[in-house]
Amino acid sequence: MEQTIDPTLGPVLTRTGDERAVLASFLDFHRAVLLRKLRGLSDTDAGRHLVPSATTIAGLVKHLTLVERNWFPTLLAPRPGDVYVTSDEDAVASFTLDDKDTVAGLAEAYERACARSRAVAESFDLDHVVPHPQLGEVSLRWILVHLIEETARHVGHADILRELTDGETGAV
Template sequence: MAEIAIDPTLGPILARTGDERAVLESFLDFHRAIVMRKLHGLADVDARRRLVPSLTTLAGLVKHLTLVERNWFSGLLAPEPGEVYQHTEEKAAAGFILDDADTVQSLLAGYERACARSRAVAARFDLDHVVPHPHPLLGEVSLRWILTHLIEETARHAGHADILRELTDGSTGAL
């Protein structure tokens, strides 16, 4: 029997009586979906447009969040050969810098791949699984903490994306 795909914006509603993992994962997927929806239908030039003094653009937010996903799940939780957790502010800021090859389509596809990989990595561990973090203040972090941090990070940038999209064409809201 084919699996029915559920709109991720319904996840938090469907998980309202679910276990902790279902709630955490549904809220993260909810905010991921909002970020992706903010780019849908935009021309590349509009997604790249700087509307605030910083490097923050709609395209840059998606590129940054792609790096955040890779960093926390692949780079820290389950690195493959050659993958390293990047923990400097300079490297985090570099995620907002766009290359000529960065298009709405390529950025969304890359983000979707990174999120799918993050889900697969997270599925291998229980919420109490702990890994060392290179920042001395953090010491060790659990998968629970990583999921909560990614919800916070993605939600914050979804809010930025909402404002930028409204400034671009007047479109607002999560849906």
């Protein structure tokens, strides 16, 4: 019996693609898994503290929404008034939920941020370099790899939290 690979997995579909397609598909895969971890939860369960830290599934989505905005539009294509978040305090605060944060609202904000990130990234070559307030200069290629790492790391956190919430595990 021949073993097949689930064709819905973007990284599998781009296994012979060019560098940009591979990077984008891995980032989009992890973005989608994060949303799968959030969806189907009540607002209460998504905001539940299940580990000693203040980390919650909803908080992870809120944080990664800031990360998307920070690294793509704010750094690569800033609009008037955009400020790149550099402080640890602001990064930690981005995990904090308020009464207005709902599963639906957080998912929608994250999807919008990801769509904007995709549009910004598509308008530059991978070798495009921009100044970074802490690192000196970074290329779009480096930003994509960093976002894959950051998103995947937090998706792992979300996977553990979702398992503790209702037993759901896995990427798909």
